[in-house]
Amino acid sequence: MNNHLVVENVHLTFGGVQALKGISLSVRQGELVPIIGPNGAGKSSLLNAISGLYMPQRGCIEFDRMPLVGRKPHQVAQLGIARTFQNIGLFPELSVLDNLLVGSHLHMRSSLLAGGLYWGPARREEGIQEHAMRLVAEKLGVAAHLQREVGSLPYGMQKRVELGRALAQSPRLLLLDEPMAGMNRQEKQEMARRILDIHRGTTMTIIMIEHDMGVVMDLSQRIFVLDSGKCIAAGTPTEIGRDPAVIRAYLGEQRGEARELSGIA
Numbered sequence: 001m002n003n004h005l006v007v008e009n010v011h012l013t014f015g016g017v018q019a020l021k022g023i024s025l026s027v028r029q030g031e032l033v034p035i036i037g038p039n040g041a042g043k044s045s046l047l048n049a050i051s052g053l054y055m056p057q058r059g060c061i062e063f064d065r066m067p068l069v070g071r072k073p074h075q076v077a078q079l080g081i082a083r084t085f086q087n088i089g090l091f092p093e094l095s096v097l098d099n100l101l102v103g104s105h106l107h108m109r110s111s112l113l114a115g116g117l118y119w120g121p122a123r124r125e126e127g128i129q130e131h132a133m134r135l136v137a138e139k140l141g142v143a144a145h146l147q148r149e150v151g152s153l154p155y156g157m158q159k160r161v162e163l164g165r166a167l168a169q170s171p172r173l174l175l176l177d178e179p180m181a182g183m184n185r186q187e188k189q190e191m192a193r194r195i196l197d198i199h200r201g202t203t204m205t206i207i208m209i210e211h212d213m214g215v216v217m218d219l220s221q222r223i224f225v226l227d228s229g230k231c232i233a234a235g236t237p238t239e240i241g242r243d244p245a246v247i248r249a250y251l252g253e254q255r256g257e258a259r260e261l262s263g264i265a
Helices: 045-051 073-078 095-108 112-117 123-140 156-165 185-199 214-221 237-242 244-251
Strands: 003-014 017-028 034-035 056-062 081-083 172-177 205-209 224-229 230-236
Touching: 003 045, 003 205, 003 224, 017 045, 017 205, 034 045, 034 185, 034 230, 045 056, 045 172, 045 237, 081 214, 095 123, 095 156, 123 156, 123 185, 123 214, 156 172, 156 185, 185 205, 185 214, 214 237, 224 237, 224 244, 230 237, 230 244, 237 244
Parallel strands: 017 230, 034 205, 034 224, 081 172, 172 205
Antiparallel strands: 003 017, 003 056, 224 230
């Protein structure tokens, strides 16, 4: 398959802090690729650079051969890139359905006046989008809660709704920033299963930041490892689990000498 996303020699600096130091990597269309690394490795900074929240000082990022650096977040989204964040950013007073519909606004074509009056094409379009959001809710196991306020749902369920809001954009590239953060083991397993179900049988590319090594090893065929703003390794779960540089990044020089990463959470 073709490279869907190419990051080449990207540098990102905040004052005197170098968040990214010449990162280069490429992801093929249809891959599900975790990005792992210790805290402060630059993982979220990389996703923010891809999605247009941060502008690198050097380097280039291309999606389907289209440059992303310099585009605003909404322009990046219009190219087919959606993302979630570490912290839940839903509207707690709105229903699950309304939160999902917020994510689908990119596909609305009716004029502002027609939408405000809710007549003619706007009403038909709203009906189409609502049906599509019900299908998304079914995939994520939240269909029974569509009319409930998001703030009343358990934390793990809210994370699934946030994933659904990103999916509502019908993305070709989905960026997941710690989608299982704060979940218990059962919630993580359920979320992992939902992500696999969504990815299976599609051409959607998924890049996911995740700290739980058990989940990472089960989900992926290829993994990128970041440390101190650099990409220090890329390979299969077995290769990454035995890579001395990766083990040192997680455990330190002496503690990591004879260890593998498979048991590290």
